[in-house]
Amino acid sequence: MFTATLITLSLLSLTIPSSSSDHQPQSTTDVCIIGSGIAGSSLAHFLRKYSPTTAQIRMFERHPVVGGRMATVTIAGETFEAGASILHPKNYHALNFTHMLNLKVKGPSASESSFSLGIWDGQKFLFKTIDSNSKNQIVQYFISLANSLRMLFRYGVSLLKMNTFVEVTVDNFLKYYESEESRPIFSNVEDMLKWADLYNLTTHTLEEELVGLKFSPLLIQELITVITRINYGQSVRISGLAGAVSLAGSGGDLWSVEGGNWQMAAGLINQSDVTLHLQEEISSITNVGGFYELKSTNGNSYACQITVVATPLDELTTQFTPEISIPERKLQHTYATFVRGLLNPAYFGLNSVSDLPELLGTIESSELQFTCISVLKEHNANDFTYKLFSRQSLTDALLDQIFSIRNETIRINWGAYPHYQAPEEFAPFMLDDRHLYYVNAFENAASTMETSAVAAENMARLILSRLAGQQPLGSYGLKSSTSDSNLQHPEL
Structure with a gap:
């Protein structure tokens, strides 16, 4: 996915088990999981x-570290x-x-909660929030209020309707946390989505859904496009x-694991023996009949x-032997470029770096070569760490136009999510x-850490029910409840 010379990952180093020297199949293993990201590690946890x-x-x-698409990058000692x-x-x-593994939740800082936003069309800013360096909470409150009013004035009541659209989708998704007694085991993605009243959203584009709800065209073309480009590169x-999930990922109170989200996967793997x-x-x-023979590029063979x-x-x-049949799908590649340096305000038609927003999003245009630029950390007035997303690798020539100072650059090509x-x-x-499964089938609904965990939990129950000779339940004619008393995690 990326070369070791370009990136240093602060991931858990775990011992590689020794392999048989004669490369003969080892004694049959109950379960073999291919992939150590959040889907694989969650599956191991729920099976146990x-x-x-x-x-x-x-x-x-296949990589030297666990975590899959959860990873960290280190620039000048900062992770x-x-x-x-x-x-x-x-x-x-x-x-x-996170709580079970005694990891620490990292919420947004005060500055991150009130970051400035700019929407760039390649020539000018279509919209830019007011920014202030004041540390006074009262000043920040009134600036935040003014920005909210300015956005409401520009995009109208559709901005409020957007929140409602997201809340309805999230509420439906919460059905996946109901108790096992009221929640079926799903043998296919379609039934899993229909049971939670989410399937219809996969049959239309986000644009079609929002036009049908009479959203402002300006809101769709600008702010919502900026969000989908940042979160899904599309x-x-x-x-x-996928669009509703993307919008949910732009709200407040978002969090991560201090030190890196990869620690969830590492902890689940360690705890699951x-x-x-x-x-x-x-x-x-x-x-091969009674089991699956897995052969590795290391020359080893395993029976599962x-x-x-x-x-x-x-x-x-x-x-695969016999061959498997799945719908053709392309991954959307997101190129993440990390730069330690200083943006060039002249590139954006501005006079000072302080005039640049902390999050610079872009509209859909073939002329734009990057999706967004965000400030990760301000070290001093002339030294920042930035993260850029793009659909293609950014050349040094382009980066030298965007930045007036570029001390360190790291590029990563992620096969990040489905197109x-x-x-x-x-x-x-x-x-x-028989017993050959694919947990990532759910990604075509939405690709997030949590949707992978939800799919893995269902997969664990599906595997165990089939081993016990029970038929997985379909979604039709089944009574469901969304009361708090039926949630798996009422304490949260």
Whole structure:
């Protein structure tokens, strides 16, 4: 995904288990999980939670560190999120993991809560909030109020309707935290979404949904486009559910794990008694009758009763025998560029760096070569750390135009999330009629740390129910409840 010479990841170093020297299949393992990100680590956790006697869980990670698309980057001794970076206050699985593992929640600082925003069209700022360096809370309050009024004046009541649209979607998503007694086990993504009244949002684009709700065209073209470009690297033509999730990720009270969100995956793996194989990529998976034979690029062979792919199949080179059939899907690549230096205000038609917003978003335009620029930290008046998102790698020539000072540059190419389109097609959770599973099928609905954990929890229950000879439940004709008494995490 990225070269070691360009990035230093502050991730947990875990011992690679020794392999058999003759490369013969080892004794059958109950479960083999391919991928150590939040989906794979959550699955291991929930398998242990619901079936503590599961004999063995093996996990294979092709990289030298765990975490998947959760990673950190270090610049001049400072550590910043490089991949999945924010969590919603109602991401209950992530909150529970954080508390269970004694990790520390990091909320936005006072300055981050009142950051300045600018919307750039490539030539000029279409909208820019008022900024102030004042530390006085009363001054900051009135500036925040003035900015809210200015946004309301520009975008009208559609701005309020946007909040309602997001709240309805989040409330529906909360059904996935209901107690096991009232929540079915889902054998496919479609039923899982229909049960929570979310499926219809995947059949239309976000733009179509918002136009149908009579949102202001200006709000859609500017602010909402800025948000979807930042969070999913795509326009408002993404599917409606992915768009609603993107808008939810732009609200207040967002949080992360201090020291890096990757610690959730590392902690879950450690606590779940997993045999972890780092730097071992699975090259083939073969159904040999009573088990699956997994062969790795290291020349090793493993026999697994149950095999779960917990990483996107879209760019994976693993060979399946028999072949599997899933809808064709492309990943949206996001190029994250970290720069220690100073922006050039003249590039943006301004006279001073202090006139630049802390978050600079862009509209959808083929002429724009970057998606957004954000200030990660101000070290002093002439020294900042910035993060830029773009759909293509930013050249040194372009960066030298955007920045007047560039002391350090780190580039990362993430195959970050699906390229969303409507109506969405979903890969199956079950890749065959036995025990070959694909937890990342849910990503075509929405790709976040929490949606991966929700899909993994359902997957654990699906695997265990099928092992017990029980048929997974469909979503139709089943009574559901959203009362707090039925939530798995009422304390949150």
